[in-house]
Amino acid sequence: DSGVTQTPKHLITATGQRVTLRCSPRSGDLSVYWYQQSLDQGLQFLIQYYNGEERAKGNILERFSAQQFPDLHSELNLSSLELGDSALYFCASSPLAGGETQYFGPGTRLLVL
């Protein structure tokens, strides 16, 4: 158990809908990272927040957004969902702003029908 929690574990929704994925980092960690894992793309970095501020952006679509709250939990919002958004979404956390070991949560499996 890494200490990172994610909810929900599974999510089934329809195209065009909007969903919110939630992540709580390990106690004391200030950075939260979001990754997407699909069969053909492997693990891809989406976005990082550090102590409430956006720190780095990767291959995140404009339909996706994230935020980190004062209690350091983070939410990833996915809107206008398409079939191709079906994937595993992982959250990771680290103590500082980056470069050190990231610990991953169990993931949310999203299926868009």
Add this chain to the structure above:
Amino acid sequence: EDQVTQSPEALRLQEGESSSLNCSYTVSGLRGLFWYRQDPGKGPEFLFTLYSAGEEKEKERLKATLTKKESFLHITAPKPEDSATYLCAVVQGAQKLVFGQGTRLTINP
């Protein structure tokens, strides 16, 4: 563009048969190379961090080594429970991890 290439894509071994997994990387100024283990449908589990060429780390049947261009994950006398996908990643821009595609390891009893 930083790149990470892992080989082989898949490896099937008999229990007790030692082998090595390879991770080749191209990155300007390595700030850390990470090995993770991932079971199907689960989150990556941290194994090792290596920072400089010549560094080695061990944990049970696994040993990770680092040179200037690649890293190896050596597995000694593996057991069926070592079956998993092993992922290698490097830090890019001091924030995000760039992952290889992984090596899917199967250990047959």
